[in-house]
Amino acid sequence: LQSASExxxxxxxxxxxxxxPADKTMPCEGKYEMEPSTSSDLVLDSKTWSSAVVGTLSDWIDPDSAKTxxxxxxCRQALEQELDWASHLGIYGIVLPPPAGAHCELY
Known part of the structure; x- marks a missing residue:
């Protein structure tokens, strides 16, 4: 963060x-268990989270392309949990993965 600021x-x-991990397949049904990329929301103070950090959601999330x-x-569980985590952190912005299909009803 300091290097980016400088x-x-x-x-x-x-x-x-x-x-x-690359050798592990992503489960596509069941209960989504989010694992934050940071060990704690206290790694940064709230001012830094809200002014200097933009978060990206998992790029595989696409409720519209799901077959079952x-x-x-x-996918909806993942989207909700990751957005809730972003809200909890109070980050400056969120980058959503683009929808794969032409229709975006669930996005």
């Missing part, structure tokens, strides 16, 4: 959640 950047963009009701529900 380089005159206004904010940094970080993923809000940890990515699964279970997959759609899983």
């Amino acid at each position: 380089a005159k950047f206004d904010f940094v963009v970080i993923p809000l959640c940890k990515r699964p 009701v279970g997959q759609r529900d899983y």
